[in-house]
Amino acid sequence: GAVVSQHPSWVICKSGTSVKIECRSLDFQATTMFWYRQFPKQSLMLMATSNEGSKATYEQGVEKDKFLINHASLTLSTLTVTSAHPEDSSFYICSARVAGGPGELFFGEGSRLTVL
Amino acid sequence: DQQVKQNSPSLSVQEGRISILNCDYTNSMFDYFLWYKKYPAEGPTFLISISSIKDKNEDGRFTVFLNKSAKHLSLHIVPSQPGDSAVYFCAASFNGNTGKLIFGQGTTLQVKP
Numbered sequence: 091g092a093v094v095s096q097h098p099s100w101v102i103c104k105s106g107t108s109v110k111i112e113c114r115s116l117d118f119q120a121t122t123m124f125w126y127r128q129f130p131k132q133s134l135m136l137m138a139t140s141n142e143g144s145k146a147t148y149e150q151g152v153e154k155d156k157f158l159i160n161h162a163s164l165t166l167s168t169l170t171v172t173s174a175h176p177e178d179s180s181f182y183i184c185s186a187r188v189a190g191g192p193g194e195l196f197f198g199e200g201s202r203l204t205v206l
Numbered sequence: 207d208q209q210v211k212q213n214s215p216s217l218s219v220q221e222g223r224i225s226i227l228n229c230d231y232t233n234s235m236f237d238y239f240l241w242y243k244k245y246p247a248e249g250p251t252f253l254i255s256i257s258s259i260k261d262k263n264e265d266g267r268f269t270v271f272l273n274k275s276a277k278h279l280s281l282h283i284v285p286s287q288p289g290d291s292a293v294y295f296c297a298a299s300f301n302g303n304t305g306k307l308i309f310g311q312g313t314t315l316q317v318k319p
Contacts, residue, residue: 094249124305133210133309134250134295183249187305195305197242197249 092118094186096198103174104206110170111201113184119164120186124195125157128181140167140184174205209233210298212310220318225283227313229296232277236298240307241270241281244293253294254281286317 093116103109113123121142126134138159139147146159156178158170167186171178183200211230219225227241237258242250256263256270256279263270269282283290293314297307 096249099247122305124307126309131215131311133208133311134307136306136308139306185249185305194252194255195307197251199247199249 092116092186092188092196094184094196094198096182096184096201098201099199100202100204102204102206105175106173108170108172109174109203110168111182111184111203113167113169113186113198115165115186115196118186118188120167120188121164123161123167123184123186125159125167125169126183126185128183128200134183137169142167171203174203176205179203179205207232208311209236210296210308210310212294212296212313214313215311216314216316218316218318219286221288222285225281225286225290225315225317227281227283227294227296227315229279229281229310230277231279231298233298233308234274234277235300236308237301238299238304239270239272239279240297240299241268242295242297242309243290244295244312250295283315286315288317288319291315291317 095114097112123140125137128134137152140161142161148154161167185195185197240255241253244250254268272279293312295312296310
């Protein structure tokens, strides 16, 4: 199947700093990517839909100024957690679908963020 | 408000037996349901899906059943294999397979040899 890769897989940062997480579709083009967040023992929660060449669409309750999403190419979307706080510590995971296809979503490996 | 619920956090079955993972939902507007499997340190991988116009979909060892009146779906794995040990998530979406998924909390399946 198609491959979606995230980087970094884990990151530890100090409170107040910003962290960027990359999501790449390695062998296909994705006009749309999705960013999810998972807190311990909870389900994956959709944060935003990343659209290539346009602004991301955020879910209710997700601060767009805190979680900056850029989808500059058909193979790369980035999520930047700005001014991170300990409560932002979570597992962030992206998914992508082949452009123009109706098929399944492919998920990245996830990125574990720990804010000290 | 948890719209998709997996009330069993874990399940243990013997190799060769049937594994039944359950999922309940509250929103009757969901029209597409999916099951994903997740190993530690990996992203979820798609297993099987079902549209709300069907009540059963089968793919090899995996079968998903949908009971719309009860707002309940289940994933049957038969025969279960040790390699099936993972966390299983059910997910639902509106307006078909849009990619915007609402996930359950997951159920950890352990298949014992």
